[in-house]
Amino acid sequence: MKLPLSLLNSTMPSGSGSLVWFRKGLRIHDNPALEYASRGSNYVYPLFVIDPHYMEPDPNAFSPGSTRAGINRIHFLLESLHDLDLNLKKLGSRLLVLKGEPSQVLIHCLKEWDVKKLCFEYDTDPYYQALDNRVKNYASTAGIEVFSPVSHTLFNPADIIEKNGGRPPLNYQSFLKLAGEPPWASSPLSVDLSSIPPVGDVGSCEILQVPTLKELGYVEKDQDEFTPFRGGESEALRRLRESLSDKEWVANFEKPKGDPSAYVKPATTVLSPYLKFGCLSSRYFYQCLKDVYKNVKRHTSPPVSLVGQIPWNVDDKLLAAWREARTGYPWIDAIMVQLRKWGWMHHLARHCVACFLTRGDLFVHWEKGRDVFERLLIDSDWAINNGNWLWLSCSSFFYQYNRIYSPTSFGRKYDPNGNYIRHFLPVLKDMPKEYIYEPWTAPLSVQTKAKCIIGRDYPKPVVSHDSASKECRRKMREAYALNQKLKGLVSEEDLKKLGSKLDEDEDEGQEPNPRRKRQKLIN
DNA sequence: GTTGCGTTGCGACG
């Protein structure tokens, strides 16, 4: 039988404080770092650091927000922090908000406060890896215990790579096979925390409330529409219950069959932003889903070329047209408007615009598109975003470059009336459905009647899909052929470069590809 | 080396 935490605390010696550093994992339920900190501590300092690297307003960015995050994601984060603070207060604690470069702030707090244990969720994002190393180094010199569990994802990526002989799996099936059933799935997760030890003396540190957008220096009227998705653990759990309440829908859910043009009631759960910030535990989601599966009869089931040789265009005009929703293809532009206004769109809609920008039509480098998604999506995740852009651009994981999404017929398949386009591109709201996916083909009389002259009120297509996609196919075919032909030669050259690069970085063991290449050379 | 398959293509045809 478990004793209440408050009772345990009273038996502990005084002065044992713990610090919980929140970054993602903005939740109470299934939060191993928070739980570990609470166990056997007299004081717990729940801390969030407002990081200028992500949060400082950037008036020169291509849309409202900071350099690295669109205003929607910053808003979502602030709502999540506010909710976390409320939930902590219910348990006798509160969220301490500080501002500054996180490793400096952390080290300052560790010096100022009486902390024996530093607890924070492990993060694979390279930015956090570097940050965490600085903080961990300080903690070890100061004799502070560090507890950094993997709790953001269902699996520890390092385990998967190790099981695969030090290499990441290069397709989905082998990933599933390697991953298997997660080790924690057999026993129930800890989702109830009855109380948290009180916050200790904060000394001279200046503690802030969770700021508003305005307090961070943003002007709310910068943007004419905000994302309809509200941040926070409470909303995440509400949304989870709502999504899982329709057991039939859950059991028959098949991702490729979802309707990307559905926006009044999206075709997926829209839990991704909550998973991204850890407002919802991915593991708790998994267990709840398994519970639903148990009670139904049937349910649906579930790379890395270092030498980029695809000769992508450098064309900032085409990139800007795509980014600003001015391609002249209403289906593509409507999706880009939803991205900007909502910070979320259906995954198939993401496919369409990613394919269009890269191997399908514009042949712009996938990294350019990745950067735009990274900034504007409220659910953007470093690893998922990079992986999916590699995938969609046929740079890795997926190679069937002939399969190009049509910027006109793909959308029409789901939404023949063009309601989605009419909603996100109101300039086209009166265009007859016969022309709404290809408005430049409408006779001038129709354009006049619809109060939308193509070339004046809405742009002409930036490229012709027929000829552009043919040209893209040809370039991909040639790039692939060249890659095949030069493999040995190029690898040898690159080996030297990679070798010296790796020596500098001192992380050879982390990098699977050079080993593969060496092996190929030996064979 | 050969074969089978790959988280989610398109368009024509019946």
Add this chain to the structure above:
DNA sequence: CGTCGCAACGCAAC
């Protein structure tokens, strides 16, 4: 709504 040709890639298993 299902099937097929299109043109044909890389990876994994054998």
